[in-house]
Amino acid sequence: MTDIIPNAAAAGARAGFHPAVALTQPGRVRRLLGLVRRQPLGALGAIVIIVMALAAIFAPYIAPFDPTVGDPASLYQSPNATYWLGTDGFGRDILSRLIYGARVSLVIGFGASLLGVIVGTVIGITSGYIGGWFDTISQRVVDAMLAFPMLLLALALAAVLGSSVRNVIVALAMPIVPRAARIARASTIVLKSTTFIEASRAIGCSNLRTIVHHILPNTFAPLLVIATAYLGLAIVQEAALDYLGAGIQEPQPSWGLMMSGSATSLALVAPWIVLFPGLAISLVVLASNLLGDAIRDVLDPKLQRTSV
Amino acid sequence: MNTYLVQRLATGFVTLFGVALIVFLIMRVIPGDAAVMMSGAGSGVVSEEELQLVRHRLGIDRPLVVQFVDWAGHIAVLDFGTSLRTGNPVIEDIGRRFPYTLQIVVLAMIIAVSVGVPAGVFSAWFADTWIDRTLQTVTIIGLAAPSFWVGLLIILGLVFFFNWSAPLFWEPFWISPLKSMSQLIWPALAVGLRQLALIARMTRSIMREVLGEDYIRTARAKGLSERRVVFRHALWNGALPIITLIGFEIAALFGGLIITETVFSVPGLGQYVVTSILDRDYPAAQGIVLVLAAIVVLGNLTVDLLYGLLDPRTRLQRGARA
Numbered sequence: 099m100t101d102i103i104p105n106a107a108a109a110g111a112r113a114g115f116h117p118a119v120a121l122t123q124p125g126r127v128r129r130l131l132g133l134v135r136r137q138p139l140g141a142l143g144a145i146v147i148i149v150m151a152l153a154a155i156f157a158p159y160i161a162p163f164d165p166t167v168g169d170p171a172s173l174y175q176s177p178n179a180t181y182w183l184g185t186d187g188f189g190r191d192i193l194s195r196l197i198y199g200a201r202v203s204l205v206i207g208f209g210a211s212l213l214g215v216i217v218g219t220v221i222g223i224t225s226g227y228i229g230g231w232f233d234t235i236s237q238r239v240v241d242a243m244l245a246f247p248m249l250l251l252a253l254a255l256a257a258v259l260g261s262s263v264r265n266v267i268v269a270l271a272m273p274i275v276p277r278a279a280r281i282a283r284a285s286t287i288v289l290k291s292t293t294f295i296e297a298s299r300a301i302g303c304s305n306l307r308t309i310v311h312h313i314l315p316n317t318f319a320p321l322l323v324i325a326t327a328y329l330g331l332a333i334v335q336e337a338a339l340d341y342l343g344a345g346i347q348e349p350q351p352s353w354g355l356m357m358s359g360s361a362t363s364l365a366l367v368a369p370w371i372v373l374f375p376g377l378a379i380s381l382v383v384l385a386s387n388l389l390g391d392a393i394r395d396v397l398d399p400k401l402q403r404t405s406v
Numbered sequence: 407m408n409t410y411l412v413q414r415l416a417t418g419f420v421t422l423f424g425v426a427l428i429v430f431l432i433m434r435v436i437p438g439d440a441a442v443m444m445s446g447a448g449s450g451v452v453s454e455e456e457l458q459l460v461r462h463r464l465g466i467d468r469p470l471v472v473q474f475v476d477w478a479g480h481i482a483v484l485d486f487g488t489s490l491r492t493g494n495p496v497i498e499d500i501g502r503r504f505p506y507t508l509q510i511v512v513l514a515m516i517i518a519v520s521v522g523v524p525a526g527v528f529s530a531w532f533a534d535t536w537i538d539r540t541l542q543t544v545t546i547i548g549l550a551a552p553s554f555w556v557g558l559l560i561i562l563g564l565v566f567f568f569n570w571s572a573p574l575f576w577e578p579f580w581i582s583p584l585k586s587m588s589q590l591i592w593p594a595l596a597v598g599l600r601q602l603a604l605i606a607r608m609t610r611s612i613m614r615e616v617l618g619e620d621y622i623r624t625a626r627a628k629g630l631s632e633r634r635v636v637f638r639h640a641l642w643n644g645a646l647p648i649i650t651l652i653g654f655e656i657a658a659l660f661g662g663l664i665i666t667e668t669v670f671s672v673p674g675l676g677q678y679v680v681t682s683i684l685d686r687d688y689p690a691a692q693g694i695v696l697v698l699a700a701i702v703v704l705g706n707l708t709v710d711l712l713y714g715l716l717d718p719r720t721r722l723q724r725g726a727r728a
Contacts, residue, residue: 247661
């Protein structure tokens with residue numbers, strides 16, 4: 099692996115190394131292709147996510163129908179030539195709703211996992227670097243937050259914050275914060291005692307500079323791994339919140355919302371209404387899990403399995 | 407060991423206190439006025455004086471610190487207040503619903519462990535063969551499928567093939583164990599499948615690691631059958647991390663049930679927490695959220711202590727650190 103991308107430890111020797119940037123620099127294309135060959139499943143995951151993101155961005159051009167306007171003449175249509183994936187109880191096209199729903203899912207999924215990991219990293223690094231009473235207190239807060247099942251904390255927050263895309267992102271990011279903080283703190287404590295951090299202090303780097311230029315880049319690998327792992331989780335939980343009625347509200351198309359309603363009564367009338375949104379969620383979560391596993395294997399084969 | 411035990415219990419207690427504080431902060435400080443919700447204001451029919459009266463009756467017109475101390479004091483004697491929605495004491499509601507949830511958790515864990523562990527062992531035993539690859543594919547899909555969707559599919563299947571309908575009354579276990587089991591097996595399956603996949607994958611990676619150890623080579627070298635090597639020597643040594651994982655998963659399962667119970671409309675704790683939060687039933691929501699978090703804290707504490715008991719090495723290390 100080390101011949102493709104230096105692992106986390108090797109990256110430590112080159113402070114400031116930034117894998118994501120490295121991949122986009124010219125001359126790295128061949129290495130990227132090498133990565134794809136070694137991690138075909140991860141590449142597949144990345145492709146699925148990119149295709150879904152493109153579908154979400156260009157939804158108005160791709161979706162055959164308006165996702166919010168139904169045709170009263172065609173309620174509960176089974177999949178056919180006009181409505182490829184059928185219609186729901188309002189006569190709305192399932193495929194169009196799926197395509198538009200990808201917007202909500204991906205924006206909230208990426209938003210929540212990024213926000214959660216960034217806030218958690220800031221807290222974790224500060225806590226690990228400063229130590230002392232600040233560390234003790236923040237660790238107790240982290241412990242307490244970890245006691246909440248993720249969905250429960252998100253549900254409570256979403257309910258009190260109210261349902262808008264921004265609030266749902268905040269609600270879903272909150273349970274990720276303590277988990278990311280844990281990992282960032284652990285790597286910071288290890289790094290703090292290494293020679294190159296001591297050296298950076300010895301040559302007179304300020305604390306801020308030491309953190310930003312030397313500690314942050316070296317905690318990047320594990321954090322990238324958990325960010326991908328939580329991407330899938332955030333998407334599932336967003337759907338769960340919508341399903342429960344605490345997330346995005348009708349008539350906005352969202353995958354979770356599409357499944358809400360009585361499954362028992364739908365079963366005989368229109369099972370496709372429940373079937374396809376779930377398949378879409380499973381597919382994107384599977385893709386992000388595969389991508390996460392591949393990133394983990396490439397960046398640090400020894401890193402503990404964090405995928406869910 | 408004693409200092410370790412005391413220290414762990416103290417940390418657990420501090421965590422519980424922090425949990426209570428977070429629950430309180432989420433429910434009280436962030437906007438959303440229980441009095442407004444309760445009296446249906448916003449329609450303009452309720453006057454400010456009436457609202458004030460409701461607030462006073464609920465005790466939410468007092469300073470926050472006073473409210474918290476008051477609430478925490480009542481919790482200490484297991485008084486969670488009265489549910490605004492059901493009119494029952496919250497602790498009674500919780501007590502009535504707990505057995506259903508517990509039963510689902512136990513059933514789900516039985517399903518997950520009895521299939522997941524052997525699947526993981528076989529996967530590691532026949533690593534990189536078609537058996538392993540099939541199991542790996544199935545489990546990674548199992549991890550990706552949201553459990554509430556799996557629940558919905560189970561309901562679809564039941565309705566389609568058996569003309570099933572959601573039970574109007576869920577039989578308590580102690581009255582009719584068989585009927586109760588046959589009703590709760592479905593939600594248990596919905597949450598259990600995900601745990602099954604997780605346990606199978608974890609068991610596989612633990613077993614693969616163990617199978618690479620020197621003493622396994624020794625066991626093979628002295629001519630033991632492969633089956634004996636895998637099940638006696640490797641599984642026995644891999645058991646501890648597997649048990650730990652299962653312990654943590656039980657706590658996580660209580661969280662997973664939040665949505666599955668709603669899907670199946672099982673009158674358990676998960677459904678209670680959802681309806682309480684969505685209906686702004688503050689006493690009930692605070693109480694049940696606290697109880698669920700406490701279950702997780704106690705679950706993790708138990709696993710930690712068990713681990714110390716089962717593996718003397720960790721006990722000494724941790725004891726030394728303490």
